Amino acid sequence: MKFAAFLAAAAIALASVSAAEAPRAHLVKARMAEEAGLEKRGSGKLTWYGGGMLSNPACGGSAPGDDELVVAVAQNGGYGSCNQRVELHYQGKSVKATIRDYCDGCAYGHFDATKGLFSHFANLDEGVLTGMKFKLL
Missing domain, CATH: 2.40.40.10 (RlpA-like domain)
Incomplete structure (x- = not known):
């Protein structure tokens, strides 16, 4: 039971980290495209x-x-x-x-x-x- 609760908490923590990283990754990708002259x-x-x-x-x-x-x-x-x-x-x-x-x-x-x-x-x-x-x- 404790192991299942631990897995659930870990999954929630991982999901929140991924969601926080998404906008930042998007901004980095846009900046790199601009610097590479893709515009x-x-x-x-x-x-x-x-x-x-x-x-x-x-x-x-x-x-x-x-x-x-x-x-x-x-x-x-x-x-x-x-x-x-x-x-x-x-x-x-x-x-x-x-x-x-x-x-x-x-x-x-x-x-x-x-x-x-x-x-x-x-x-x-x-x-x-x-x-x-x-x-x-």
């Missing part, structure tokens, strides 16, 4: 543009060529800005690119890429790739 990651889509549309990039400088690793993003879209580097991931492939232009029709996580960059992931005929993962560098 700079996301998921979106990739489209492509080329030719004359590459002229006069909003970020300045010369017009990039169709084969350069360049993307356009939504202006003030909260997921990259002029001349910032971004790493794009899709189906096991990864490419680093530079943001050089703005895309009027882009929403959060939408990257409009040069033909050369898009071709690293798929044939141009695909047109739109969804589920594109990105990480701002």
